[in-house]
Amino acid sequence: MHKSGLIELDVVLAVARLRGFRAAARELGMSSTAVSRAIAQFEKRLGVRIFNRTTRSVALTEAGRQFVAAVSPALSEIQLAITAVADHRATPTGTLRLNCAVGAARAFLVPVVLEYLRRFPQMCVDIATEAHFVDIVGEGFDAGIRMADAVPGNMIAVPFGGALNFCIVGAPSYFAKREKPRAPQDLMSHTCIRARWPSGAPYRWEFERRGERLALDVPGELTLDEPTLMRDAAVAGAGLAYLWDAHVANDLAAQRLVAVLEDWTVSSTGLCLYYPDRRYVPAPLRMFIELLRERQVTALHGEAVVAG
Numbered sequence: 001m002h003k004s005g006l007i008e009l010d011v012v013l014a015v016a017r018l019r020g021f022r023a024a025a026r027e028l029g030m031s032s033t034a035v036s037r038a039i040a041q042f043e044k045r046l047g048v049r050i051f052n053r054t055t056r057s058v059a060l061t062e063a064g065r066q067f068v069a070a071v072s073p074a075l076s077e078i079q080l081a082i083t084a085v086a087d088h089r090a091t092p093t094g095t096l097r098l099n100c101a102v103g104a105a106r107a108f109l110v111p112v113v114l115e116y117l118r119r120f121p122q123m124c125v126d127i128a129t130e131a132h133f134v135d136i137v138g139e140g141f142d143a144g145i146r147m148a149d150a151v152p153g154n155m156i157a158v159p160f161g162g163a164l165n166f167c168i169v170g171a172p173s174y175f176a177k178r179e180k181p182r183a184p185q186d187l188m189s190h191t192c193i194r195a196r197w198p199s200g201a202p203y204r205w206e207f208e209r210r211g212e213r214l215a216l217d218v219p220g221e222l223t224l225d226e227p228t229l230m231r232d233a234a235v236a237g238a239g240l241a242y243l244w245d246a247h248v249a250n251d252l253a254a255q256r257l258v259a260v261l262e263d264w265t266v267s268s269t270g271l272c273l274y275y276p277d278r279r280y281v282p283a284p285l286r287m288f289i290e291l292l293r294e295r296q297v298t299a300l301h302g303e304a305v306v307a308g
Helices: 006-018 021-028 032-046 062-086 102-119 184-189 227-235 245-253 283-300
Strands: 051-053 058-060 094-100 123-129 143-147 155-160 164-170 193-195 205-209 212-216 222-224 241-244 258-260 271-276
Touching: 006 021, 006 032, 006 062, 021 032, 058 062, 094 102, 094 283, 102 123, 102 143, 102 227, 102 283, 155 283, 164 245, 184 205, 184 212, 193 227, 193 241, 222 227, 227 241, 227 245, 241 245, 271 283
Parallel strands: 094 123, 094 143, 193 222
Antiparallel strands: 051 058, 143 271, 155 271, 164 241, 164 258, 205 212
């Protein structure tokens, strides 16, 4: 049997992870035909079918699952070694793949990414925004961005952006017909834009003042799971929304929204960039982390650049 090249192994792992030839081809910069041919030739040399194919799906066979499980760690080590050598170049190149919630990307991440691309013009950044938590290693991401308390314990976490402050906001048009709530319990007679966790469970609005804490399942006909949609609905007068203050800072300054119950609002743990606990961190990711830390130091000196 001829020796297999790394490209063929990359193709096998990409198809296995993305569950399709087209998706693997896009990631690898190849045609779907080339990916299909590489898989067929590889299986022919092995004498074993790695994938079961139908017109609608691609799935690993049992032999394929065993092969991918055995090869993935070794190939990862080889790729890290190649990247380590490439890091000796003056300017990093390649693609940095990040996964995060869309709210984090809009409120905190984009300004940092734009600065990163300005500094390293040979780099590309690919951001996938998803509400639900994903396995960044299994899905092929270099790092993830989530709330600090959601980061898995086996990951290296890099805090940035500071604590997140929440606020309750409504449009002037909404308050033109209703009195402003003076206590959290008053919300039970208001129209609220409810939030939903990625699991599908409703989010209970949280409050705290002078040691007193409570959480309310507020009433409302509209339930959303994306902060920009909540902000848009609140500006349109659809009801009260519970959001990070960074999402609505411009609206509050322009008086498109009004904050209420400010003495009851809470803060939460900030955001973290996280990545696998490896012996070696690739230069593109390492430089992105350095930029995050640099922006964090600047923010502590009074310039809130991370939040835009």
